[in-house]
Amino acid sequence: MLHTGNDISPLRTTVRIPTASGDELEAWVYQPDGDGPHPAVVLAHGLGAVKSGGLAPFANRFCREGFVAIVFDYRQWGGSGGQPRDVLCVPRQREDYGTVIGWAAANPGIDKNRIFAWGTSFAGMHIVSLAASDTRLAGAIAQCPLVDGLAGAAMVPLVQSLRLMGAALLDGMGSVFGLSPRYLPISVAPGKFGISATEDALYGKSLIQPKDSTTWQNRLAARSLLSISTHRPVRQAAAIRCPILLIVAEHDTMAPVGPALRVAERASRAELHRSRGGHYDVYKGGIDYDNTLNIEVEFLRRHAGLPV
Numbered sequence: 001m002l003h004t005g006n007d008i009s010p011l012r013t014t015v016r017i018p019t020a021s022g023d024e025l026e027a028w029v030y031q032p033d034g035d036g037p038h039p040a041v042v043l044a045h046g047l048g049a050v051k052s053g054g055l056a057p058f059a060n061r062f063c064r065e066g067f068v069a070i071v072f073d074y075r076q077w078g079g080s081g082g083q084p085r086d087v088l089c090v091p092r093q094r095e096d097y098g099t100v101i102g103w104a105a106a107n108p109g110i111d112k113n114r115i116f117a118w119g120t121s122f123a124g125m126h127i128v129s130l131a132a133s134d135t136r137l138a139g140a141i142a143q144c145p146l147v148d149g150l151a152g153a154a155m156v157p158l159v160q161s162l163r164l165m166g167a168a169l170l171d172g173m174g175s176v177f178g179l180s181p182r183y184l185p186i187s188v189a190p191g192k193f194g195i196s197a198t199e200d201a202l203y204g205k206s207l208i209q210p211k212d213s214t215t216w217q218n219r220l221a222a223r224s225l226l227s228i229s230t231h232r233p234v235r236q237a238a239a240i241r242c243p244i245l246l247i248v249a250e251h252d253t254m255a256p257v258g259p260a261l262r263v264a265e266r267a268s269r270a271e272l273h274r275s276r277g278g279h280y281d282v283y284k285g286g287i288d289y290d291n292t293l294n295i296e297v298e299f300l301r302r303h304a305g306l307p308v
Contacts, residue, residue: 010030010031010032010033010060010063010064011030011031012028012029012030012031012059013028013029013031014026014027014028014029014079015027015029017072017099017100017103019075019095019096019099020095020099021075021082023075023076023080023081023082024080024081025072025073025074025075025080025081025096025099025100026051026072026073026078026079026080026081027051027070027071027072027073027100027103028051028056028059028069028070028071028072029068029069029070030059030060030062030063030068030069030070030071031063031068031109032063032064032065032066032067032068034066036068036108036109036110036111037108037109037110037111037112038066038067038068038109038110038111038114039066039067039068039110039111039114039115039116039138039300039304039306040067040068040069040070040104040107040110040111040114040115040116041059041062041067041068041069041070041115041116041117041118041300042070042072042097042100042101042104042115042116042117042118043055043058043059043062043069043070043071043072043118043119044071044072044073044074044093044096044097044100044118044119044123044126045073045120045121045123045208046119046120046121046122046123046124046146047088047121047122047146047186047195047220048077048086048088048186048195048218048219048220049121049208049216050073050077050078050079050210050214050216051071051072051073051078051079052078052210052211052212052214052216053208053209053210053214053216054207054208054283054284055071055120056071057283057284057289057293058118058293058296059071061293061297062296062297062300065297065300065301065306066301066304066306067116067300067304068104068107068109068110070100070103070104072096072100074088074092074093074096075092075093075096078214078216079214080096084180084181084221085181086181086183086217086219086220086221087181087220087221087223087224088220088221088224088228089224089227090125090126090149090227090228090231093123093126094126094129094130097117097119097126097130098130098134101115101117101130101134101136101137102136105136112136113138114138114304114305115136115137115138116137116138116139116140116141116300116303116304117130117131117134117137117139117140117141118140118141118143118296119140119141119142119143119145120142120143120144120145120282121143121144121145121146121254121255121279122146122255123142123145124142124143124144124145124146124147124255124260125145125146125147125149125231125233127140127141127142127145127244128140128142128145128147128233128234128236128237128240128244128263129233129236131240131242131244131267132233132236132237132239132240132241133236133239137242138242138243138303138304139242139243139244139245139299139300139303139304140242140243140244140245141244141245141247141296141299141300142244142245142246142247142260142263143247143282143292143296144247144248144249144252144254144255144275144279144280144282145246145247145248145255145260145263146254146255146256147232147233147234147237147255147259147260147263148232148233148234148256148259149228149229149230149231149232150229150230150232151232151234151256151258151259152228152229152255152256153228153229154256155253155254155256160193160197163193164184164195164222164225165225167182167184167222167225168222168223168224168225168226169226170182170222171221171222171223172222172223172226174223175223181221181222181223182221182222182223183217183219183220183221183222184219184220184221184222184225185218185219186201186205186218186219186220187201187202187204187205187218188201188202189202195220195225196254198253198254200253200254200278200279200280201254203278203280204254204279204280204283205218206285207280207283207284207285207286208280208283232259234259234260234262234263237262237263237265237266237267237270238266238267238268240263240266240267240268240269240270241268241269242269243269243270243271243299243303244263244267244269244270244271245270245271245272245273245295245296245299246260246261246263246264246270246271246272246273247273247275247282247292247295247296248260248261248264248272248273248274248275249274249275249276249277249278249279249281249282249288250274250275250276250277251277251278252278252279253278253279254278254279254280255279271299273292273295275288275291275292276288276291
């Protein structure tokens with residue numbers, strides 16, 4: 001039976017998960033009532049965002065529905081270790097998902113055969129790749145996903161794109177000599193210089209900015225932009241064998257819709273929901289948050305073998 005969003009928040013603990021590099025991932029673990037082993041959902045955020053910026057409502061609800069919810073920050077972000085700070089690396093972030101999935105599979109309170117991966121926005125890039133390659137997954141959810149870095153880069157106006165690439169190249173050269181990163185603001189007002197200079201970006205910032213004491217600077221090391229366009233997991237869609245739910249906004253100005261729809265067409269067990277509004281309207285405070293969350297819960301419960 002699906003629950004409403006008015007229940008008391010479940011128990012949350014903070015754990016530190018070791019990685020191969022020696023840096024630890026900080027994760028929040030939401031533990032459901034009752035004896036395990038329980039199914040689990042592993043969650044992480046999108047471009048330059050941290051777990052305290054809007055992921056708790058999803059984790060709370062998943063936990064109340066009987067899932068262990070594990071929400072983590074990537075290395076070099078949020079509460080996790082790693083230097084320099086606020087640097088994005090696609091393979092490293094994907095590896096962090098794998099590390100947390102492995103931690104969950106080894107936890108005696110979790111059913112290793114019912115582990116799901118959830119990602120939003122930029123993390124959709126990781127989710128599609130994992131769904132195509134990680135056989136430990138029972139299913140996956142990609143919410144308003146970026147699944148083609150090249151198509152995403154093409155959405156940026158040419159002049160802005162050239163300025164961003166110039167900053168990225170300078171910072172990339174600096175990294176070769178061990179210099180500290182040059183940072184770019186992520187979400188800025190139209191006409192300002194930053195990675196996303198749109199009204200939608202500002203709206204999204206208001207929804208994913210942490211409301212607690214977490215330090216979040218709305219910035220990204222410019223060198224992070226150099227390799228994003230080379231990652232195109234849309235091309236792996238036909239290799240996806242596990243169930244995957246794609247939440248694709250009707251009016252997304254932040255992540256290209258076409259490639260996400262192609263994933264839904266090519267993945268043999270894909271399910272598609274076209275969410276109302278824009279890229280950020282699936283977060284708490286957005287116009288399709290409640291509806292989207294109910295659809296995600298129904299998907300998880302059905303594929304975990306729980307009553308719906």
